[in-house]
Amino acid sequence: MAIYSTNEFKAGLKVMLDNDPCAIIENEFVKPGKGQAFNRVKIRNLKTGRVMERTFKSGESLEGADVVDVEMQYLYSDGQFRHFMVPDNFEQYQCDEKIVGDAGKWLKDQDSCTVTLWNDAPLAISPANFVELAIVETDPGVRGDTSGGGGKPATLETGAVVRVPLFVQQGEVIKVDTRTGEYVSRVKE
Amino acid sequence: MLADIRRFFTERAVLEVETPLLSHGIGTDPQLEFFTTEYCLSPTRHTLFLQTSPEFAMKRLLAAGSGSIYQIGKAFRNGESGRFHNPEFTMLEWYRVGFTLPQLMDEIAELITGLFSGRSLQETQRVSYQQVFGSFTGLDPLVFSYRDYCTFAEDSGLSEAVAMCGHDHALWLDFIFSHKVQPHLGGNALCMVYGYPACQSSLARINEHNASVTDRVELFINGIELGNGYDELVDAKEQNKRFDKELAIRQQQNSPVSVKDKRLISALESGLPECSGVAIGLDRLLMLLSGSASIDDVLSFPIRRA
Numbered sequence: 001m002a003i004y005s006t007n008e009f010k011a012g013l014k015v016m017l018d019n020d021p022c023a024i025i026e027n028e029f030v031k032p033g034k035g036q037a038f039n040r041v042k043i044r045n046l047k048t049g050r051v052m053e054r055t056f057k058s059g060e061s062l063e064g065a066d067v068v069d070v071e072m073q074y075l076y077s078d079g080q081f082r083h084f085m086v087p088d089n090f091e092q093y094q095c096d097e098k099i100v101g102d103a104g105k106w107l108k109d110q111d112s113c114t115v116t117l118w119n120d121a122p123l124a125i126s127p128a129n130f131v132e133l134a135i136v137e138t139d140p141g142v143r144g145d146t147s148g149g150g151g152k153p154a155t156l157e158t159g160a161v162v163r164v165p166l167f168v169q170q171g172e173v174i175k176v177d178t179r180t181g182e183y184v185s186r187v188k189e
Numbered sequence: 190m191l192a193d194i195r196r197f198f199t200e201r202a203v204l205e206v207e208t209p210l211l212s213h214g215i216g217t218d219p220q221l222e223f224f225t226t227e228y229c230l231s232p233t234r235h236t237l238f239l240q241t242s243p244e245f246a247m248k249r250l251l252a253a254g255s256g257s258i259y260q261i262g263k264a265f266r267n268g269e270s271g272r273f274h275n276p277e278f279t280m281l282e283w284y285r286v287g288f289t290l291p292q293l294m295d296e297i298a299e300l301i302t303g304l305f306s307g308r309s310l311q312e313t314q315r316v317s318y319q320q321v322f323g324s325f326t327g328l329d330p331l332v333f334s335y336r337d338y339c340t341f342a343e344d345s346g347l348s349e350a351v352a353m354c355g356h357d358h359a360l361w362l363d364f365i366f367s368h369k370v371q372p373h374l375g376g377n378a379l380c381m382v383y384g385y386p387a388c389q390s391s392l393a394r395i396n397e398h399n400a401s402v403t404d405r406v407e408l409f410i411n412g413i414e415l416g417n418g419y420d421e422l423v424d425a426k427e428q429n430k431r432f433d434k435e436l437a438i439r440q441q442q443n444s445p446v447s448v449k450d451k452r453l454i455s456a457l458e459s460g461l462p463e464c465s466g467v468a469i470g471l472d473r474l475l476m477l478l479s480g481s482a483s484i485d486d487v488l489s490f491p492i493r494r495a
Contacts, residue, residue: 007268029271032371033407033417033470034389035220035363037269054349055368058268 002064006039006056014046014067017054021046021065021118029058046116046123065118072115074107082107084115084122095122103127105160106178127178132187133157134173138164151183190304190475191261194281197300203257203283208246210263211237214450216245217435219442222267224276238448239265242468243282244392245453248421251284251464252456259283261471272483273413273473276492281416284466290404290420293465294381297408297418301379304478310410311378318384318402322362325370330386331401333358338365345369359388374409382407392428393419408469410477418467425457 004015009027016022022043031037037058044051046067072084072093081094082104093115097104099122106127107113116124138154151163154174162176164183175184198205215223215238224239240246242264250258264280285293298313322330328341338361342350347368354361374380385405387395393405404420422428432449439447475487485491 007270029269029274030367031220031269031271031274032363032367033414034218035367036360037220038364038367040368053346055347055353055364056349057353 001066003061004064005061006041006058009039009041014065015043015062016065017043017045017062020048021067021123023067025051030055031058046118049124066120067116067118067123069114069116071112073110073112076109082125084113084125087112093117093122095125099123100125103178105158106131106133106176108133108158129177129179130175130184131178132173132175133160135164135168135170138168138170140170190471190478193304194261194300197303198259198283201257201296203259203285204255206247206250206255206258206260207262208240208243208250208260210240210265212240212246212450213237214245214448214452216241217432217439217447217449219435219438219444222269222445223447224265224267225445236448241266242280244466244468245450247282247284247466248453248461249456251286252459252461257283257285257464270492273476275472275484275488277495278484279471280468281471282466282468284421284464286462286464288465290383290406290418290465293418293420293467294383294406297381297406297416297467297469298379301408301410301415301474304474308478309377311376314375314378314380316380316382318382318386321374321382322366322370325373326365328365330362330366333361341365359386362386362389371409371414372412374412376411378410380409382409390431392422392431394422394424404465406467408467413473413477414470415473415477416467416469418465420465421461421463423457423461423463425454428457429454 004013009024011024011026013024014021015024022045024041024043026042028040030040039056039058041054041056042051043054070086073087075083075085081096082100084093084095103125111131113128114126115122133156135154136157139152151165153161154164154168155161162181162183164174168174168186173187175187177184221241223241225236226239228235228237243260243262247258247260259282261279261281263277265277267276269276294315302310302313319330322328326341328337335356339351342348350364354364383406384402387401387403390403390405393403396402396404406418408415436447436449472484472487476484479487481487
């Protein structure tokens, strides 16, 4: 794997730090006029998602991490593992629930999502920014409900619970922003 | 800004000078990387250096009896690029013959507050390195205590410093100062930090009353380092010794070979008048005057697009 010097650190670069794959978020060059040059780097641990700051002497280097984002189709869950497939070559990956984490509640069979692979093993799953899911359970609406005011919880086919406006009915398909977990609109079938 | 600066010095009868950007010698500072270029005068070829600051040439003028002088010009530092750095930048450097460092600090404050007039710059602060370092860290910068420094780093979420700095006192000071002290200096005010530890002396003279500090001053506004001044070292032998020491460090680090400026040494031998001098990065000053977040905003074409 390639070696990257602090000068090459830029947002999005994936490197190995303390044996974990990490992504660079920000890199600031700090140098006193008469003194050692440093790079103050903001970095995200891709395994834990934690963001930390770390300082390097300028010119130090880190090994690159073999991390790639691959668009995949979610196939099914066998109870223990979730299964994904690369649509281009039908290659399949399995991924345990711990790694899927919160993304799991947005995954519907056949939907596509982004799987982050580290050394060809799934590291993290990110659902599409917007997903369309059917409501399996919500309180029935009453006459006079409009878009204004309040809202009610609705359980979706994947198990996720989101707040929806009062006029939205059970059985309808809605569009949800997975980054905020918020209702966006109804979807006409 | 440039016109205001020139007026300031004209009023004080300080002579504007121009010195070569290309020269046969170069600074030996182990922390500064330089650009080299080739001078072809067929059939011979010489390596010339682009100046990291006009200091040496200006000191040669001073030794030749120029009196107080100033210069606005380009300086070059290889490998320095970031939000506050561009490898080619503009520097204001001036020397006052017969001035002590406190006198020069008065003049610096006058110039800076004059340039900021109309903007609400708070009163200028003067503080010693030891005071300011102590107040933000509780550590004594003049006395190296490995254990205290390590504890401080661990407690401040900078544990990587322990492995990086080891027992190198100067490196520890650079690390802690730039992370934990500098960002707090000069909140909307000019802050002048003086009395740098002797291990960070560079071309300043050692204080005559306290050998553990040097007569060096650094300028900060809003946590940005603006400039650096000295009561200048006039002792040729001491200067030669420091050059040799720095050359040895460069060799250890495998840094590009630098050629010490023998002409500066002989100028010092012939006699540099007692003087104080300071250099200010004008691009950063312009950033502050215009409220820009990055040096790129005040350059016509930053290095990536130059």
